[in-house]
């Protein structure tokens with residue numbers, strides 16, 4: 001039986017002046033799936049993610065998130081929906097003046113009552129930190145952590161609200177190959193444990209190879225090619241080959 005997609009993007013177009021970034025791009029994210037969007041720098045991957053969380057609005061097309069047409073939601077409804085979507089942004093954006101514990105509690109402040117936080121937050125924080133293998137850092141400051149650890153803390157903070165779907169924006173950018181690998185393994189463990197679906201936008205082929213069940217290549221604003229990593233590496237199209245050259 002076909003289940004309803006977690007996220008559906010249908011023929012979305014977005015331009016900035018004469019710069020036509022997305023030209024009828026579509027995707028369908030299924031439950032439990034890690035879907036990677038592979039595209040060059042400037043191809044529109046971040047624009048796509050911003051459309052999905054309605055930070056910007058496309059000119060044409062339709063976006064459904066967890067069964068809701070996001071263009072039809074008012075601000076409060078959109079905020080509630082965003083709480084079910086986890087983001088891991090490139091910048092990590094941890095608060096430097098807060099401990100790891102306070103950073104992880106932060107999303108709960110917005111979405112939970114004080115009573116609920118007092119009774120449940122501690123255990124959730126500990127569980128999320130254990131999930132990323134950093135239980136011992138709970139009282140440390142972000143400045144005491146390495147780049148890879150900060151990324152994992154940012155991921156733990158995303159997990160706190162038990163999202164149904166996670167959007168990973170360049171999750172391994174700026175990390176060395178070993179740390180990148182650890183983050184990719186962690187992304188797989190999270191998929192397995194929480195059965196979350198995820199969209200991963202990246203140009204890091206090793207991360208994509210390890211984590212993606214399916215890949216859509218975003219080239220010239222369109223769905224240029226689609227398949228598993230193995231399938232795409234076998235294509236002869238020069239624009240696809242460019243990505244896999246040297247492997």
Ligand SMILES: Nc1ncnc2c1ncn2[C@@H]1O[C@H](COP(=O)(O)OP(=O)(O)OP(=O)(O)O)[C@@H](O)[C@H]1O
Nearest residue numbers: 016019021039040041042043044045046047048203
């Ligand atoms: N707010 C904006 N105003 C004008 N142009 C924008 C805006 N946001 C993005 N663009 C343009 O849209 C294009 C796609 O940008 P985007 O950030 O989505 O690329 P990307 O694929 O995420 O690249 P990278 O891999 O380098 O992050 C670029 O040409 C960029 O200049």
